[in-house]
Amino acid sequence: MIDRDELLHVARLARLALHEDELDATAGELSTILGHVAAIEELDLEGVEPTAHIGDVSDSLRADHVRPSLARDVALAPAPAIRDDGFLVPSPQGE
Amino acid sequence: MAGGDLEPVIGLEIHVQLRTATKMFCGCALGFGEPPNTRTCPVCLGLPGALPVANAEAIHYGLMIGMALDSELAPVSTFHRKNYFYPDLPKGYQISQFDLPLCSGGKLGEVNIHRVHLEEDAAKLNHAGASGRIEGADSSIVDFNRGGTPLAEIVTEPELRSAEQVGEWLRLLRTTLRTLGVSDVNMEEGSLRCDANISLRPVGTDQLGTKTELKNMNSFRFIERGIRAEVERQRAIIEAGETVTQETLHFDPKSESITSLRSKEEAHDYRYFPEPDLPPVVITEEMLARAAASLPELPAAREQRYIETLSLSPETARVFAWRAELADYFDAVCAADQSLDPHVAANWVTELQGRLGDEEAEDSKVTAAALAQLAAMVVSSQVNQGGAKQVLDQLVAAGGEPASIVADQGLEAVGGADELAPIVAAALEANPELTERLRSGDMKPIGVIVGEVMKQTRGRADGKEVTALVRKQLGLS
Numbered sequence: 318m319i320d321r322d323e324l325l326h327v328a329r330l331a332r333l334a335l336h337e338d339e340l341d342a343t344a345g346e347l348s349t350i351l352g353h354v355a356a357i358e359e360l361d362l363e364g365v366e367p368t369a370h371i372g373d374v375s376d377s378l379r380a381d382h383v384r385p386s387l388a389r390d391v392a393l394a395p396a397p398a399i400r401d402d403g404f405l406v407p408s409p410q411g412e
Numbered sequence: 413m414a415g416g417d418l419e420p421v422i423g424l425e426i427h428v429q430l431r432t433a434t435k436m437f438c439g440c441a442l443g444f445g446e447p448p449n450t451r452t453c454p455v456c457l458g459l460p461g462a463l464p465v466a467n468a469e470a471i472h473y474g475l476m477i478g479m480a481l482d483s484e485l486a487p488v489s490t491f492h493r494k495n496y497f498y499p500d501l502p503k504g505y506q507i508s509q510f511d512l513p514l515c516s517g518g519k520l521g522e523v524n525i526h527r528v529h530l531e532e533d534a535a536k537l538n539h540a541g542a543s544g545r546i547e548g549a550d551s552s553i554v555d556f557n558r559g560g561t562p563l564a565e566i567v568t569e570p571e572l573r574s575a576e577q578v579g580e581w582l583r584l585l586r587t588t589l590r591t592l593g594v595s596d597v598n599m600e601e602g603s604l605r606c607d608a609n610i611s612l613r614p615v616g617t618d619q620l621g622t623k624t625e626l627k628n629m630n631s632f633r634f635i636e637r638g639i640r641a642e643v644e645r646q647r648a649i650i651e652a653g654e655t656v657t658q659e660t661l662h663f664d665p666k667s668e669s670i671t672s673l674r675s676k677e678e679a680h681d682y683r684y685f686p687e688p689d690l691p692p693v694v695i696t697e698e699m700l701a702r703a704a705a706s707l708p709e710l711p712a713a714r715e716q717r718y719i720e721t722l723s724l725s726p727e728t729a730r731v732f733a734w735r736a737e738l739a740d741y742f743d744a745v746c747a748a749d750q751s752l753d754p755h756v757a758a759n760w761v762t763e764l765q766g767r768l769g770d771e772e773a774e775d776s777k778v779t780a781a782a783l784a785q786l787a788a789m790v791v792s793s794q795v796n797q798g799g800a801k802q803v804l805d806q807l808v809a810a811g812g813e814p815a816s817i818v819a820d821q822g823l824e825a826v827g828g829a830d831e832l833a834p835i836v837a838a839a840l841e842a843n844p845e846l847t848e849r850l851r852s853g854d855m856k857p858i859g860v861i862v863g864e865v866m867k868q869t870r871g872r873a874d875g876k877e878v879t880a881l882v883r884k885q886l887g888l889s
């Protein structure tokens with residue numbers, strides 16, 4: 318069972334603003350998910366290869382060939398604010 | 413743990429930008445100095461739904477680095493997401509490697525390598541000052557051109573013991589990477605960046621003190637000075653009976669001051685998890701064979717060759733081999749005149765480098781062929797050591813050809829007994845008391861006679877030959 322402090326810590330790391338009235342419900346949902354993982358951990362997986370990827374993986378690398386980049390105005394179109402041909406953002410704290 | 417001798421324990425994390433044509437996970441061309449935000453696409457902008465695909469050449473370079481560092485290469489390697497929020501990271505995570513890095517272990521010089529993994533570089537943040545658009549707050553401008561550039565992160569074991577050792581080892585690493593051709597390794601341009609983890613412990617113990625991390629130092633000089641300053645800071649804290657705080661630090665080379673970056677502790681809670689968009693990288697026999705075939709002669713091997721094949725002294729072999737440009741120049745001098753004794757060539761290369769300081773020999777006015785010619789003229793007694801050094805001074809200043817400089821300036825050695833014998837005889841005659849002492853076996857005054865002959869020949873005589881003539885004329889040998 319995930320407790321309130323742990324939930325707030327995880328929420329802060331994920332930049333999620335949880336309201337007071339969401340805490341109990343969210344803690345319950347997260348605990349259910351963790352419980353499910355814990356149940357899987359109970360399985361005897363002796364001799365089973367760890368799964369790093371769910372696809373049927375044959376190697377897929379990309380040759381080092383240049384492809385056209387986006388035009389700058391297209392790249393900047395979704396920016397909330399633009400200055401000097403760049404994305405204008407609040408400065409990170411503590412820098 | 414106050415009192416007693418303390419020793420530094422230093423580990424390094426080096427980020428190397430790989431010299432591929434395109435970014436780590438998309439086909440955008442790498443760029444340096446291009447107009448901002450002209451090298452982006454949905455993948456490196458982190459737009460929803462865009463899928464990364466790993467660059468085969470970056471993997472190839474990673475394998476070459478692993479082989480050069482004698483690492484164990486993973487048969488299967490995976491990418492993870494390293495989660496943190498920062499404006500230079502559009503996805504909210506950096507694609508890096510976690511439990512299955514491309515290379516594990518290894519060694520370079522005397523320092524053991526912990527691991528080498530691949531990841532993507534962050535974008536560039538430029539400070540914009542207070543902005544009217546974002547009310548009341550300081551703001552930054554993001555340029556995503558650099559975002560997604562392939563990086564190899566090389567992590568050493570915490571085995572380095574001094575700032576000087578760090579500087580020397582980093583030069584070896586840089587030479588190795590440059591020789592491999594996998595990176596420009598230019599610290600000023602940021603293609604080689606170094607963080608240092610530093611702690612102190614009582615000499616002779618295995619215990620690990622609290623370590624601090626000195627971030628992003630961008631020149632060898634700053635790294636050495638930064639580490640020295642941090643070691644002294646920690647020493648003062650410990651000797652005052654207080655404890656070092658674990659934190660991330662910034663060294664300001666101008667003021668020599670160290671400041672805390674005050675990163676919150678949770679910033680290190682990266683919550684790594686497997687990158688679901690990238691399948692594991694399976695290293696095939698073909699990939700290993702290609703990487704092995706791409707390996708040039710590396711500094712360590714070159715050092716061995718200089719010692720074993722050319723029988724240079726270990727010191728000279730290391731000085732040359734650890735500085736690839738100098739070794740290349742030395743090789744060129746030897747190639748220009750294959751009859752030249754490598755020792756002689758090495759001495760003249762050292763003599764030249766001493767005059768050049770930080771400038772590379774290959775960038776100087778002295779061509780390898782000219783230096784080889786000068787060395788050969790000394791060997792064949794066409795010019796003596798002193799004259800040759802004068803010629804070298806002129807080559808450094810203005811370039812040119814040794815033979816014609818010697819001829820123009822009348823620096824030819826006074827060669828052969830025919831020319832020298834009368835001058836020696838005259839010098840002996842002019843100093844009868846000294847001659848008597850020499851004749852009776854007291855060789856101390858011979859310097860005066862040699863000096864006299866040098867004066868008469870304006871320094872063009874060969875000292876050894878003069879000595880031999882004195883002995884001969886006095887019937888001493």
Ligand SMILES: [Zn+2]
Nearest residue numbers: 438440453456
């Ligand atoms: Zn891109």
